[in-house]
Amino acid sequence: MxxxxxxxxxxxxxxxxxxxxxxxxxxxxxxxxxxxxxxxxxxxxxxxxxxxxxxxxxxxxxxxxxxxxxxxxxxxxxxxxxxxxxxxxxxxxxxxxxxxxxxxxxxxxxxxxxxxxxxxxxxxxxxxxxxxxxxxxxxxxxxxxxxxxxxxxxxxxxxxxxxxxxxxxxxxxxxxxxxxxxxxxxxxxxxxxxxxxxxxxxxxxxGVPKRFDASLLIQHYPRGLKYFSQYVLIPLAFVYLMILLVYEFKILVQWQLPDGMVSALILGYSGIGILSLLLIYPIRNNHENAWIRSYSTYFYVFLTPLFVLLMLAVLKRVSTYGITYQRYLLLAIAAWLLFQIIYFLAYKRATIKAIPISLFLLALLINYGPQSAMSVSLASQKKILLRLFESEGLVSDGFLQPVAEDSIAVPTAVRMASSLMYILDNYHPEVLQSILPIDLEKQRDRISKDQVLAANNTNTYRNARYELNNQIKRDLHLDKFAYYGRFNQDDSDLLTMSYHFKSSSSTIDIRDFQYVIEQRPYPDSTQIDTVNNLPYRQSKDAQASTVTLRVGGVDYKFVVAEFIRQIVEKQPDQLKSYEISTPDQGFTKQYAIPSSSLRLSQKIGQLEVMLQLQDISFDYKKNKEITIHSARGAYLLKFNGDVN
Incomplete structure (x- = not known):
């Protein structure tokens, strides 16, 4: 018809x-x-x-x-x-x-x-x-x-x-x-x-079928599904497989642990591969689909070495940072993949129905009970938090003591804050009661009765809990370090420090110079003024890492970012002597530096230009570009004869 x-x-x-x-x-x-x-x-x-x-x-x-x-x-x-x-x-x-x-x-x-x-x-x-x-x-x-x-x-x-x-x-x-x-x-x-x-x-x-027997169900295999499986999913699985096998060979040659991202690739290959097996099941044994039959046969064989690679990648993260529920789920999926490999390779009468049934049982198993993802991850992160505090001598009678910011390594403090934030973000704060010296229930009741909080927020409970979490971080002196969120030891060189340099004197010494031009934080490069009958204008690059004063036809460029990098990296002991310490400074460091140490000078021809920095705020990452947020200062000009 x-x-x-x-x-x-x-x-x-x-x-x-x-x-x-x-x-x-x-x-x-x-x-x-x-x-x-x-x-x-x-x-x-x-x-x-x-x-x-x-x-x-x-x-x-x-x-x-x-x-x-x-x-x-x-x-x-x-x-x-x-x-x-x-x-x-x-x-x-x-x-x-x-x-x-x-x-x-x-x-x-x-x-x-x-x-x-x-x-x-x-x-x-x-x-x-x-x-x-x-x-x-x-x-x-x-x-x-x-x-x-x-x-x-x-x-x-x-x-x-x-x-x-x-x-x-x-x-x-x-x-x-x-x-x-x-x-x-x-x-x-x-x-x-x-x-x-x-x-x-x-x-x-x-549209749910009323009949369940194969003879009564519509058994037409959709042509579009066949093409999608044959020409999209299976080739994509092969691409993933080739990349992962080459990467595994590279690991064996270089003898190094795998990168964390490889877990996503292996799970992607596993998911696409298993989905392909499910979709091609009715046509896998057709005479014209011999290569599909080969794919079905060898899929789990190729998955075996990738499973080993997945376990190495996950266990590397777990051994260093403990178990979170996300990593627990990765471990659970890895265990499920191992079951699939053994089941389909060893059992001749294996059925693909085992895939959803085993996933169903796995989801129930890891949901509730002492073996569940949330229970295991809580125990792991509490253990890590205690271990970090113990390593710094900050545990007394089983209770965590406030962190002394001036005597603790920054990466350690950030790891403490990271574990603490994980617990507070994913659990009720009272799970920490056994290791905190304060009564959390009384603190919560006190915050809930706060008249200002109640007046400014309609959802009193939610905001009371938010305030309680912040109170715990403040009591442990980790609130400033919590700004950096989740932390990996591998990224210790990428921690951002905020600096504020200011001149120890608000007076600018202009001896030996004839003109002073204010260095504008937001210069208009089209605006032209004159100095000593010469036109001049100011400009800076997009990141403010380089500022330029153009006098006549000559550019006087000052690479401010490289200048302050030299101060931070080459003169750490001297810089320490200029530090202004505050109780809650965290990652924000303030320094009062002599004016003479904040000068950059250039002389081209008969004109000498000096940039006197008075105030500069910037973020610094080791081995990374410096980000300047604001800079204030002045250009000092000295003419030695006729420069026209």
């Missing part, structure tokens, strides 16, 4: 009919979609996040995001078994609803930031559950593949329809606002939320 445009594109009435069918087939899932829509609509209001109530809507949205795929998984599992009565069906759904309510009250990401990680891991797990719930005890891998193909195509189609619908309605909204009446743009946000939280999930549900 010849397909026409009418056959291929659904009508509005057919889409509406499908949506109605999905509400009858998946009533619980539709309810959770509406709950999520309601929560999302509340969140896009202008004032909700500042009011302090936004966290409840975020929790409700999280609940819906977890409950929707979980209910869908259970519905597919029960539909496949066909042994569940209507009463049993609703009992199971009621138990899930009660669990969701408990989840809502247990989840508190505002107090416990780690709950965001728990949510995402749980969300990934329940989404994976949808892919195999109906085939958990079914060995028909081909049926499972076609079932998921239908789900993915439906998902992509629904996303496309939603984007097109949203774009069209947005254009109509803007047209009405421009030509007819002024519209409140918050309703445009409501419209987009409604499309993606109501229309999109209901449209997706309407």
């Amino acid at each position: 010849k397909l026409t445009l009418k056959n291929r594109l659904p009508s509005i009435s057919s889409i509406f009919t499908e949506l109605m069918i999905s509400t009858k087939r998946f009533p619980a899932e539709c309810v959770y979609a509406l709950i999520g829509a309601f929560a999302a609509l509340q969140l896009v209001r202008d004032d909700v996040l500042d009011s302090g109530n936004g966290i409840y809507w975020i929790r409700l949205l999280m609940l819906a995001a977890i409950a929707f795929p979980l209910n869908l998984s259970i519905s597919l599992l029960l539909a496949r078994r066909k042994t569940c009565s209507l009463g049993q069906f609703w009992i199971i759904k009621s138990l899930i609803a009660m669990g969701s309510i408990v989840f809502f009250f247990v989840l508190d990401p505002e107090s416990y930031p780690q709950d965001f990680v728990h949510f995402w891991l749980l969300f990934i797990a329940v989404v994976l559950l949808v892919s195999f719930a109906a085939y958990l005890q079914d060995g028909d891998t081909l049926a499972w593949w076609h079932f998921n193909k239908i789900l993915i195509i439906r998902l992509l189609t629904g996303a496309l329809y939603s984007v097109v619908l949203g774009a069209g309605l947005s254009a109509a909204f803007a047209t009405v606002d421009k030509l007819l009446i002024e519209m409140d743009w918050v309703y445009l946000r409501y419209m987009w939320v409604f499309i993606f939280t109501v229309f999109f999930p209901l449209y997706f549900l309407s």
Whole structure:
């Protein structure tokens, strides 16, 4: 039968009919979609996040995001078994609803930031559950593949329809606002939320297959998918593989540990490769696809040496900086890849269903419990924090003591601040109570009762916690070092120091000079003045590292950046004697330097020009360019005879 445009594109009435069918087939899932829509609509209001109530809507949205795929998984599992009565069906759904309510009250990401990680891991797990719930005890891998193909195509189609619908309605909204009446743009946000939280999930549900056997599913292999796998994904995987194998050979020759970026490349190769294996599964054994069959056979063989490289790269970072939950996830994925390698190489009856099932189990395993990502990373960072303080003799009776900024190495202080910030950013501050001498609960209550804080902020709890985090950093004298965020020992030469040089005297000695020209911080290179009947103008380069005074036709250039680099790097002991120490200076160093040490001079022909710097602020990185923020001074001119 010849397909026409009418056959291929659904009508509005057919889409509406499908949506109605999905509400009858998946009533619980539709309810959770509406709950999520309601929560999302509340969140896009202008004032909700500042009011302090936004966290409840975020929790409700999280609940819906977890409950929707979980209910869908259970519905597919029960539909496949066909042994569940209507009463049993609703009992199971009621138990899930009660669990969701408990989840809502247990989840508190505002107090416990780690709950965001728990949510995402749980969300990934329940989404994976949808892919195999109906085939958990079914060995028909081909049926499972076609079932998921239908789900993915439906998902992509629904996303496309939603984007097109949203774009069209947005254009109509803007047209009405421009030509007819002024519209409140918050309703445009409501419209987009409604499309993606109501229309999109209901449209997706309407396309979920009702039949599960391979003989009853549509088994057509999409030609576009075949071309995409053959000519895009697999060649891309080969490119990654060649780069990584060459890099591994380089490591063996030079006998050095791998760079941290190699982890991303290996994960990229693994992800693309495994995705390719999943996509080409039905056609892997076709006679005309011999090279695809070879790819499927040897993929895990080539992955084995890359797994070793991945472990070296991850363990290098862990041994130096400890475990964060991101590094823990890398270790967990590496362990999962090892399982895949052993499973597919050693087990002759291996099935690709093991990929989502094992990922599902992994997500659950690393989410909660003493072995979870957040528990292990907290223990690791607390241990590192204690070790750093102990190495400086700053632990007394098990409690951390304030850092003495003038007697501690800058990289050490930054590493202390980095570990402390990681804990405060990802956990409730009270996880540090056992190693801090202050009572954090009393501090939090005191801050919460602060009248000024309450008057200036609507979300008192959030700001109280923010202030408590800052108080902890101040009490340990790490607040200035925390500015530099996450720190790697490899980057110790890249630490930025801020300097402020000023002349020890505000008076400029002009003896032996005839003219003084103020050095403008923002010179207009087009403005021309005269001195001794000669035109002059000032200019500087984009980074202010070089300033120029052009007198007549001669340029007097002063490389200020190189001048101050010489002072910082070549005269450190002398510079130390000029330092103005302050209790909270951190990375900002101030110096009062004799005027005679802040002079640059040039003589060309009969004219001598000296730049007298009075005040200069700049950032300095070892072996890197100096960034000048401001400079103030004067040009002193001395004419020796006629220079015309």
